[in-house]
Amino acid sequence: MEPERAERRKEPRFPIQAGAVVEVNNNGRIARATTVNMSSFGALLQFQEPLPLQIGDRVICEFQVQHDEDKPLPYWGVGYVVRVEDSRAAIDFKAGGFLPLR
DSSP states (O other), rough: OOOOOOOOOOSSOOOOOOOEEEEETTTTTTEEEEEEEETTTTEEEEEEEEEEEEOEEEEEEEEEESSSSTTEEEEEEEEEEEEETTEEEEEEEEEESOOOOO
């Protein structure tokens, strides 16, 4: 039997499928993704195809979280890539909020 791994996350993650537009600051590339899960400090994103992301890349993410049929809740986050696996990337948010970014 393997020992239990201690949870390192500060906040729980919630499975949320929301559309995301991600801008990678080091090259200006913009890509679409879907969230796998989110917390107040980060998100795991699933891209349609692998992107040339590197750990430490700064990204700006804009999400459209559906909370009412005709009223999406705009959320944005600025953070850094902390893990890349195939077409997925984990983002650690340094700032974010529930206001339109632009």
